[in-house]
Amino acid sequence: GLSAIPLSYLIDRPAEQTRPVGSLILAHGAGAPMDSDFMAAITRQLTVEGVTVVRFEFPYMRQRRLTGQKRPPDRQPVLLDCWREVYAHCCQCEDLPAPILIGGKSMGGRMASMVVDELGAAGLCCFGYPFHPPGKPERMRVDHLQIMTTPALIYQGTRDPFGKPDELASIPLSSAVILHWLEDGNHDLKPRKASGLDQSEHLAAVASSVSAFARNCR
Numbered sequence: 001g002l003s004a005i006p007l008s009y010l011i012d013r014p015a016e017q018t019r020p021v022g023s024l025i026l027a028h029g030a031g032a033p034m035d036s037d038f039m040a041a042i043t044r045q046l047t048v049e050g051v052t053v054v055r056f057e058f059p060y061m062r063q064r065r066l067t068g069q070k071r072p073p074d075r076q077p078v079l080l081d082c083w084r085e086v087y088a089h090c091c092q093c094e095d096l097p098a099p100i101l102i103g104g105k106s107m108g109g110r111m112a113s114m115v116v117d118e119l120g121a122a123g124l125c126c127f128g129y130p131f132h133p134p135g136k137p138e139r140m141r142v143d144h145l146q147i148m149t150t151p152a153l154i155y156q157g158t159r160d161p162f163g164k165p166d167e168l169a170s171i172p173l174s175s176a177v178i179l180h181w182l183e184d185g186n187h188d189l190k191p192r193k194a195s196g197l198d199q200s201e202h203l204a205a206v207a208s209s210v211s212a213f214a215r216n217c218r
Contacts, residue, residue: 008056008057008062009054009055009056010034010035010043010053010054010055010056011052011053011054011055012043012044012046012047012052012053012055013047013052014047014048014049014050014051014052015047015048018047018048018049018050019050020050020051020052020097021049021050021051021097021211021214021215022050022051022052022097022098022099022100022101022122022214022215022217022218023051023052023053023054023090023096023097023098023099023100023101024046024051024052024053024054024100024101024102024103024125024210024214025054025056025086025087025090025100025101025102025103025112026039026042026043026053026054026055026103026104026105026108027055027056027058027083027102027103027104027105027107027108027109027111027112028055028057028058028061028104028105028107028108029104029105029106029107029108029128030073030106030107032105033057033061033064033065034055034056034057034061035055038105038127038188039055039105041199041200041203042105042127042203042206042207043055045200045203045204045206045207046207046210046211048204048207049207049208049210049211050211050214051207051210051211051214052096052097054086054090054096056082056086058073058074058078058079058082058108059074059078059082060072060073060074073107076111076114079107079111080111080114080115083102083111083112083115083119084115084119087100087102087115087119087121098122098218099122099123099214099217099218100121100122101121101122101123101124101125101210101213101214101217102115102116102119102121102123102124102125103124103125103126103127104126104127105127105128106127106128106129106130106162106187107130109124109125109126109127109128109129109154110126110129110130110141112124112126113126113129113144113145113148113152114144116148116150116152117148117149117150121150122150122151122214122217122218123150123151123152123153123213123214123217124148124150124151124152124153125152125153125155125210125213126152126153126154126155127155127189127206128155128156128157128160128162128187128188128189129154129156129162129163130162130163131162131163131167131168132162132163132167133162134161134162135161137163137167140171142171142173145173145174145177146171146172146173146174147174148174148176148177149174149176150176151176151213151216151217152174152176152177152178153178153180153209153210153213154177154178154179154180155180155182155189155206155209156179156180156181156182156185157181157182157184157185157186157187157188157189157190157191157202158181158182158183158184158185159184159185159186159191159192160185160186160187161186161187162187165181180206180209182202182205182206183195183197184197185199185202189202189203189206190202
């Protein structure tokens, strides 16, 4: 069961002189934990912009932390139940500034997107969304994104093998979903050196956008 391993959270808050704009519960991707380089970097930028960030791990990743052995992700029902449990827990935390948004990196964001309407979260923020398995654009996973009613932002690199601009151009997403493209970014929103751009600039722009989004979700 989910509660066999106690839920561990990382909560990062803006500096005291920074005006709080809201909170984002942030889930990790399939292969890397809540304190991976990407998760740490985006969290730092978000707190600079006034967003309180709550990170957590799915059961299989908590197990990996205990045993040191890599495991495949839990089945989807387990991941979704974990999201429900985490969201309920966070909603009971009186010191998390409203509004409470949910989201995540890759798989974590996809799972958040599947429960966001049901949970009634104020908004959704996904970073590097896995629209399809790499190399298989015919296997789009967008049905729920076409009928979603919660305001949603998806930040996607133009080189992301899980979904590129030309593959998504003809896909009608819900009007609640806004797709932000980051020039030359890969699945971690990281551009190549030759582009003259760098990941930290992209993440700073993303965090600024999330902060504005949170202010509008009140």
